[in-house]
Amino acid sequence: MKLxxxxxxxxxxxxxxxxxxxxxxxxSQPNLSRAIHSLEAELGTELFERTPRA
Incomplete structure (x- = not known):
């Protein structure tokens, strides 16, 4: 896990x-998304409830 x-x-x-x-x-937004998905995979849980953009 990176700081x-x-x-x-x-x-x-x-x-x-x-x-x-x-x-x-x-x-960039894609870079943050990748990092968050990686963190979720590492922790084994979803950290945010994702909703479609309005």
Whole structure:
């Protein structure tokens, strides 16, 4: 588990929006999504309830 992945997780949780988190972290949304999916796989649980974009 990387520290950057935990930082991504906390920022997404705080903003409740992966696009906003990516902008704040100067990173891309796909990169954050991959990192979150990797963290979920490592922990063996879903960390966020995903909803379709409106």
């Amino acid at each position: 950057s992945t935990l930082r991504y997780f906390v920022t997404v949780a705080d903003t409740q929006n992966i696009w906003k988190a990516a902008a704040l972290l100067f990173n």
